Amino acid sequence: xxxxxxxxxxxxxxxxxxxxxxxxxxxxxxxxxxxxxxxxxxxxxxxxxxxxxxxxxxxxxxxxxxxxxxxxxxxxxxxxxxxxxxxxxxxxxxxxxxxxxxxxxxxxxxxxxxxxxxxxxxxxxxxxxxxxxxxxxxxxxxxxxxxxxxxxxxxxxxxxxxxxxxxxxxxxxxxxxxxxxxxxxxxxxxxxxxx
Numbered sequence: 001x002x003x004x005x006x007x008x009x010x011x012x013x014x015x016x017x018x019x020x021x022x023x024x025x026x027x028x029x030x031x032x033x034x035x036x037x038x039x040x041x042x043x044x045x046x047x048x049x050x051x052x053x054x055x056x057x058x059x060x061x062x063x064x065x066x067x068x069x070x071x072x073x074x075x076x077x078x079x080x081x082x083x084x085x086x087x088x089x090x091x092x093x094x095x096x097x098x099x100x101x102x103x104x105x106x107x108x109x110x111x112x113x114x115x116x117x118x119x120x121x122x123x124x125x126x127x128x129x130x131x132x133x134x135x136x137x138x139x140x141x142x143x144x145x146x147x148x149x150x151x152x153x154x155x156x157x158x159x160x161x162x163x164x165x166x167x168x169x170x171x172x173x174x175x176x177x178x179x180x181x182x183x184x185x186x187x188x189x190x191x192x193x194x195x
Contacts (some may be wrong), residue, residue, distance in 0.1 A: 006170055007133050011124040014133075017163040018124075019057045029161060029184035030060040036186045039066035041157070043118060045072025045166070050078050050088045050116035052159075055103040058122055059159050065091075065120075076114045077106040078139070086139045087113045101139075117146050118155045121178065127159050130178040130190035131169035144176050155179045 021190040044047065051065040065075055076088040080101025099107040100159040107164055121140055147154050156183040179191035
């Protein structure tokens, strides 16, 4: 098997485990994530944080994002512009949500596009080194690269459930590793900036 096939097999296995979690259990796990990270992630008021609105069996980050907003964060969520590109549109209270591609929803095209300083990154699998497997389209890797080309150094927090951890994610030179991982068990750090 080549690297792409290996990652695809890990992705399918871990997403199947996530899909098997009952909805009410996922809701409780999502609330636990907000408790673990709501105050533990360090940032100044006005910091731009990208979250996401849940699709399929993803964690529901809305409670965590509400806590970040209460601490002064500016929030944004991804919108898929084409097969290669996502943009992060500002999410403000009361803004209408529209379909933003790949089954996602978020603010419409009139919303300001922001460059996040902290990204909450969805994923299918992760390991204890902070390596991740995404959903296979490479949207986040390219978006992070574009932000870095502007001279910014966004902090990356992977969002997953414990069942998505694997012993080893095969990594390639272009893969972007995480600074932390947030699961229902807690916030684990791979970098010192967070605590």
